[in-house]
Amino acid sequence: MRRLSDLKIEGLQKVFGEATAVRDLDLHIESGESIVLLGPSGCGKTTTLRMVAGFERPTGGRITIGGTVVAGPGVFVPPDQREVGVVFQSYALWPHMTVADNVGFGLTVRRRRKTLEGGRASIAGRVQSALEQVQLDGLGSRYPHELSGGQQQRVALARALVTEPRVLLLDEPLSNLDTRLREDMRLAIRNIQRESGVTMIYITHDRIEALALADRIVALKAGETQQIGPPEQLYQNPRNRFVALSLGPANFIPATVQSWAPDVVVRLDTGQVVGINTPPGMTRRPSEKVLVCVRPPDIGIERRKDDAETAGGTVREAVFLGDETHYIVDVDGLPDPVRIVQRTLRPMDRGTQVTVLIDSGVGNLIDEPADALAAQPPAEGAQLSSLSVS
Amino acid sequence: MESLAPWLWVAATFFLVVVPVGSLLWKSLELPESGSRGLDNYAEVLTQGSVLEAIFNSFWIGTATTIGALLIAVPFAFLVSRTDMPGRRFFRSVAVLTFAAPSFIAAMGWILLLGPRGGLLNEYVLVPLGLPAFDIFGAKGIILVLTLFLYPLVFLPVTDALDNMDSRLEEAAESAGATRWHTLRAVTLPLMLPPIFSGSLLVFISAFVIFGPVALLGGPVGFQTIPTAMLELMTFPPRIEYAAVLGLPVLFALGVLLYLQRKLYGKRAYTTVGGKPGQKRTVELGVWRWVAWFFGFVVLLFSIVLPFGVLLLTSFRKAVGLPLTWDNLVLFDNYRALVERPAILESFWNSLWIALVATVASIVVAVLAVWLLERSRTRLRPAIQPFMLAPLAFPGAILGIAMVIAYSGSPYWLGGTLTIMLLAYLIRVVPQSFTYVHAGFKQVNAETEEAARVLGASWSESMRRVTIPLLRGPILSIGVLNFVLLFRELDVSIFLFTGTNNVAPVILYNLASESQFQLMGALSVVMLVINLGVVLVARRLLGVRVAH
Ligand SMILES: Nc1ncnc2c1ncn2[C@@H]1O[C@H](COP(=O)(O)OP(=O)(O)OP(=O)(O)O)[C@@H](O)[C@H]1O
Ligand SMILES: [Mg+2]
Numbered sequence: 022m023r024r025l026s027d028l029k030i031e032g033l034q035k036v037f038g039e040a041t042a043v044r045d046l047d048l049h050i051e052s053g054e055s056i057v058l059l060g061p062s063g064c065g066k067t068t069t070l071r072m073v074a075g076f077e078r079p080t081g082g083r084i085t086i087g088g089t090v091v092a093g094p095g096v097f098v099p100p101d102q103r104e105v106g107v108v109f110q111s112y113a114l115w116p117h118m119t120v121a122d123n124v125g126f127g128l129t130v131r132r133r134r135k136t137l138e139g140g141r142a143s144i145a146g147r148v149q150s151a152l153e154q155v156q157l158d159g160l161g162s163r164y165p166h167e168l169s170g171g172q173q174q175r176v177a178l179a180r181a182l183v184t185e186p187r188v189l190l191l192d193e194p195l196s197n198l199d200t201r202l203r204e205d206m207r208l209a210i211r212n213i214q215r216e217s218g219v220t221m222i223y224i225t226h227d228r229i230e231a232l233a234l235a236d237r238i239v240a241l242k243a244g245e246t247q248q249i250g251p252p253e254q255l256y257q258n259p260r261n262r263f264v265a266l267s268l269g270p271a272n273f274i275p276a277t278v279q280s281w282a283p284d285v286v287v288r289l290d291t292g293q294v295v296g297i298n299t300p301p302g303m304t305r306r307p308s309e310k311v312l313v314c315v316r317p318p319d320i321g322i323e324r325r326k327d328d329a330e331t332a333g334g335t336v337r338e339a340v341f342l343g344d345e346t347h348y349i350v351d352v353d354g355l356p357d358p359v360r361i362v363q364r365t366l367r368p369m370d371r372g373t374q375v376t377v378l379i380d381s382g383v384g385n386l387i388d389e390p391a392d393a394l395a396a397q398p399p400a401e402g403a404q405l406s407s408l409s410v411s
Numbered sequence: 412m413e414s415l416a417p418w419l420w421v422a423a424t425f426f427l428v429v430v431p432v433g434s435l436l437w438k439s440l441e442l443p444e445s446g447s448r449g450l451d452n453y454a455e456v457l458t459q460g461s462v463l464e465a466i467f468n469s470f471w472i473g474t475a476t477t478i479g480a481l482l483i484a485v486p487f488a489f490l491v492s493r494t495d496m497p498g499r500r501f502f503r504s505v506a507v508l509t510f511a512a513p514s515f516i517a518a519m520g521w522i523l524l525l526g527p528r529g530g531l532l533n534e535y536v537l538v539p540l541g542l543p544a545f546d547i548f549g550a551k552g553i554i555l556v557l558t559l560f561l562y563p564l565v566f567l568p569v570t571d572a573l574d575n576m577d578s579r580l581e582e583a584a585e586s587a588g589a590t591r592w593h594t595l596r597a598v599t600l601p602l603m604l605p606p607i608f609s610g611s612l613l614v615f616i617s618a619f620v621i622f623g624p625v626a627l628l629g630g631p632v633g634f635q636t637i638p639t640a641m642l643e644l645m646t647f648p649p650r651i652e653y654a655a656v657l658g659l660p661v662l663f664a665l666g667v668l669l670y671l672q673r674k675l676y677g678k679r680a681y682t683t684v685g686g687k688p689g690q691k692r693t694v695e696l697g698v699w700r701w702v703a704w705f706f707g708f709v710v711l712l713f714s715i716v717l718p719f720g721v722l723l724l725t726s727f728r729k730a731v732g733l734p735l736t737w738d739n740l741v742l743f744d745n746y747r748a749l750v751e752r753p754a755i756l757e758s759f760w761n762s763l764w765i766a767l768v769a770t771v772a773s774i775v776v777a778v779l780a781v782w783l784l785e786r787s788r789t790r791l792r793p794a795i796q797p798f799m800l801a802p803l804a805f806p807g808a809i810l811g812i813a814m815v816i817a818y819s820g821s822p823y824w825l826g827g828t829l830t831i832m833l834l835a836y837l838i839r840v841v842p843q844s845f846t847y848v849h850a851g852f853k854q855v856n857a858e859t860e861e862a863a864r865v866l867g868a869s870w871s872e873s874m875r876r877v878t879i880p881l882l883r884g885p886i887l888s889i890g891v892l893n894f895v896l897l898f899r900e901l902d903v904s905i906f907l908f909t910g911t912n913n914v915a916p917v918i919l920y921n922l923a924s925e926s927q928f929q930l931m932g933a934l935s936v937v938m939l940v941i942n943l944g945v946v947l948v949a950r951r952l953l954g955v956r957v958a959h
Pocket of ligand 2: 067068192
């Protein structure tokens with residue numbers, strides 16, 4: 022008995038005084054789909070979520086849940102009638118109630134309103150099974166301050182799920198947990214979401230969480246949507262540098278278009294001529310300057326032989342991390358050093374002369390002018406350590 | 412409910428602030444002879460010799476009391492916070508206790524101790540020692556009683572600031588070559604100035620307009636200040652518009668003073684004066700510590716033990732005129748006499764329930780106002796704090812007059828009812844309820860309410876099940892404070908009292924003016940015991956609160 026729970030956001034806008042927090046957001050979320058809003062601090066993620074929950078009134082646009090307009094011109098459905106579940110970053114558990122009372126709150130509200138049949142016992146039963154779902158059985162009589170951070174997080178999740186909301190909204194729910202716990206909870210949330218089939222919007226600025234949890238990712242920057250698509254698409258075919266870097270380290274290599282149709286072939290500034298992917302709907306004329314995004318693991322590196330035709334370079338930094346080795350290489354003809362990740366057992370020393378290889382098909386054209394490269398500093402990770410792909 | 416909230420607040424504010432102040436202003440312009448309005452009343456009142464004298468008296472009583480309070484409070488605070496004086500903690504709690512006891516009851520105690528005829532200290536201590544008897548009636552008696560009652564207003568904030576001051580500031584001065592005295596003058600004192608200033612201002616304001624002690628100690632010798640002059644203008648023959656005239660400048664002046672105080676020091680009052688607490692350095696007094704202890708003991712003796720002890724003693728005496736011997740003491744007679752007087756019993760119940768209702772109502776208004784201020788998007792928000800704090804500028808007497816003018820006649824006809832008394836009590840405690848609840852509310856994360864809303868709770872259900880339970884601590888403490896204050900409220904009650912709306916403090920005051928000292932003693936004891944009991948029981952109950 023699945024209810025209609027698709028979510029449609031059209032032209033959504035929120036202005037606080039002078040500042041625009043959300044600008045013209047369009048998003049259609051299918052029933053049961055899991056969407057991650059990804060973006061840096063202050064880009065309007067929380068504001069979007071609060072408008073969906075009904076804590077803020079949009080200044081423009083429309084939100085429709087399951088075919089009912091909940092916010093739009095002349096319409097505003099208060100949060101208590103939207104049937105959404107929210108997990109707050111602060112958890113917002115009520116310190117004066119036990120865990121079971123916290124979880125059962127939504128049910129008692131509904132029973133009071135006569136929208137829920139059954140007595141105390143049936144509520145207790147549902148609370149019990151919600152606690153089991155998040156592996157907290159037996160802790161119902163504790164108070165929130167008697168739980169660990171991870172357990173509090175689970176209570177917040179159970180509380181949001183027990184009323185079977187149409188949409189589940191989570192605002193950076195794992196940001197207060199340590200790394201190990203975060204991994205466990207990530208899996209737990211994904212499983213629960215799949216099993217219950219609830220439509221989910223999940224906010225994070227952690228790319229691993231985004232990749233692991235999303236059916237589709239919405240990349241946001243300063244209130245504006247940059248790209249919407251499945252994780253693989255955003256990772257492999259980012260539309261711009263911002264999206265590329267949001268999902269992991271990337272190199273941006275200047276190139277010149279050689280031919281556009283039938284296949285796109287460019288000459289990289291390293292001298293290599295390669296075929297690359299392009300975002301749909303984009304065209305460039307031959308001999309135009311472009312930028313190509315290549316992920317560090319997609320670049321090959323080997324000791325330079327004298328007869329090499331491909332680009333040469335010098336290892337500036339090499340860090341052996343067990344599973345892989347991270348290099349920063351100064352490549353002839355490129356303005357910025359290139360990041361490379363390789364599975365090698367014997368890493369090359371600093372100063373080694375190397376050959377850098379980029380295969381056809383791994384690069385991806387970015388919808389940004391080539392001179393943008395100099396204009397922007399590298400957004401993520403001036404240090405080598407941030408190269409690690411976990 | 413949620414959309415009604417701003418309107419509820421507007422209605423409450425209208426009746427609690429706008430109507431009383433507006434009526435006072437309007438009335439002061441009314442000219443009964445000609446039936447028109449004008450400024451003639453002002454000219455009339457402000458040229459009357461007795462009125463000018465009352466204004467002058469208010470000023471100098473206020474000033475002298477402030478100086479007296481400073482002389483006690485500042486050294487006492489330093490001794491308690493920064494030295495090894497014996498019994499430091501005990502002396503601190505004594506200062507807090509002074510608040511629970513009303514000043515007019517203390518004044519009654521002092522009449523029994525230092526009254527020119529039959530005052531026990533005069534009769535049994537001063538005269539036998541060959542010293543001249545002290546006459547408590549008149550200005551110096553008033554200043555003595557007010558000083559001993561009001562010094563905690565300076566003592567408590569200064570102690571607090573000294574506790575929180577980082578000794579490293581002083582050490583820094585010393586390591587730069589300053590002497591101890593120089594450090595005290597150059598570093599410690601300047602840091603103490605904000606709490607000293609705001610405390611002094613409160614003492615001045617309170618002394619300036621306090622009614623009870625002035626009426627009891629000044630009345631018999633014809634010494635008047637503004638509030639007693641106002642009461643006289645209302646009773647004999649009633650010139651209520653003159654009383655209104657007298658009230659307005661006071662209201663205005665106090666408003667400005669309180670605003671200045673909040674503006675200058677209000678925010679800093681609760682923050683630490685530079686750095687972490689706990690870095691305190693104490694001065695070792697050596698033998699002088701016993702001198703310090705004696706000083707504290709004398710303050711305790713004079714502010715609490717003597718005035719309230721004598722009331723207790725008097726409640727067991729057969730008659731004040733008889734010599735103090737065992738034969739002349741009785742255990743129950745005076746207390747039984749209280750119960751046998753229906754007016755006294757009735758006044759007791761009246762006081763209990765209207766204090767309780769006003770306490771609860773003020774908390775309701777405060778929660779509503781604070782919620783609107785902190786959570787809603789209403790355009791009223793900038794007005795909320797000023798209006799909720801405005802009653803601070805109507806001290807008892809002026810509030811009393813304003814209430815009489817606003818509500819006793821048409822269209823409300825509340826004169827002589829308990830309702831008007833209740834309304835006035837409510838107004839009196841709204842500012843402090845607001846301040847407490849506001850401070851508590853700032854600790855409550857808005858998300859805890861949103862979590863309830865999104866789970867389906869309506870605004871009122873989320874208030875009832877989440878917000879108010881989370882505010883339990885501040886609500887209970889301000890509730891107790893309000894109740895204790897209102898149960899013994901005299902300054903407003905005396906203006907609203909007509910003989911049909913008996914409340915305990917007015918009955919007690921009347922017993923004193925009728926010189927029924929044994930009954931007065933007994934009733935004082937009962938009232939003090941009730942207040943103390945409420946405080947102690949509440950502390951016990953508050954002790955068992957859920958840790959967060
Ligand atoms: N109530 C408000 N009043 C004014 N400006 C606001 C308000 N709430 C948010 N903003 C502004 O809107 C912008 C977006 O804020 P939002 O909280 O949505 O960011 P976010 O993406 O959730 O960031 P974070 O990752 O730090 O939580 C910010 O610039 C913020 O300053
Ligand atoms: Mg946020």
